[in-house]
Amino acid sequence: xxxxxxxxxxxxxxxxxxxxxxxxxxxxxxxxxxxxxxxxxxxxxxxxxxxxxxxxxxxxxxxxxxxxxxxxxxxxxxxxxxxxxxxxxxxxxxxxxxxxxxxxxxxxxxxxxxxxxxxxxxxxxxxxxxxxxxxxxxxxxxxxxxxxxxxxxxxxxxxxxxxxxxxxxxxxxxxxxxxxxxxxxxxxxxxxxxxxxxxxxxxxx
Numbered sequence: 001x002x003x004x005x006x007x008x009x010x011x012x013x014x015x016x017x018x019x020x021x022x023x024x025x026x027x028x029x030x031x032x033x034x035x036x037x038x039x040x041x042x043x044x045x046x047x048x049x050x051x052x053x054x055x056x057x058x059x060x061x062x063x064x065x066x067x068x069x070x071x072x073x074x075x076x077x078x079x080x081x082x083x084x085x086x087x088x089x090x091x092x093x094x095x096x097x098x099x100x101x102x103x104x105x106x107x108x109x110x111x112x113x114x115x116x117x118x119x120x121x122x123x124x125x126x127x128x129x130x131x132x133x134x135x136x137x138x139x140x141x142x143x144x145x146x147x148x149x150x151x152x153x154x155x156x157x158x159x160x161x162x163x164x165x166x167x168x169x170x171x172x173x174x175x176x177x178x179x180x181x182x183x184x185x186x187x188x189x190x191x192x193x194x195x196x197x198x199x200x201x202x203x204x205x
Contacts, residue, residue, distance in 0.1 A: 137161025
């Protein structure tokens, strides 16, 4: 699967699950529950201790149609290591042109974070495949929708405070997909699977 195909899959899947854990074993346990629930894309935050190990293990466990990515990618060195570990997309909290270039050099999709019109345009000009709209909760769907009126080409993925209760509101406001973290991954694997399936049903309605 090449980079355009990966971007298409992220959009078609509509949900990116964010895994943040204290260590790789916990991240893998969460990630495997999400894989079993058929979540189309899973992002492992590199704030996780040994996060690259979790990326590699989840990539080996994923089905052919599922994407495994790395999040909180702050510099090109981390970007390269993440791709070498198996990450198919890279997510950053800010716009970093070196990270975007490194992602593209190795065939990974790049999702930099942006919250203002200037940041969004900078992300798009730097080659962002999708734009992580962050932090989503304090800004709200109306803010994003207003920004889309001026920058309709921005492919937003709201992140931060998104859950099954409001995911559809974000999509209706113009987001191409949503990213969900703590609201999805708290609890044991069976609870994670149940919440993941409810979220999938909500965004597919």
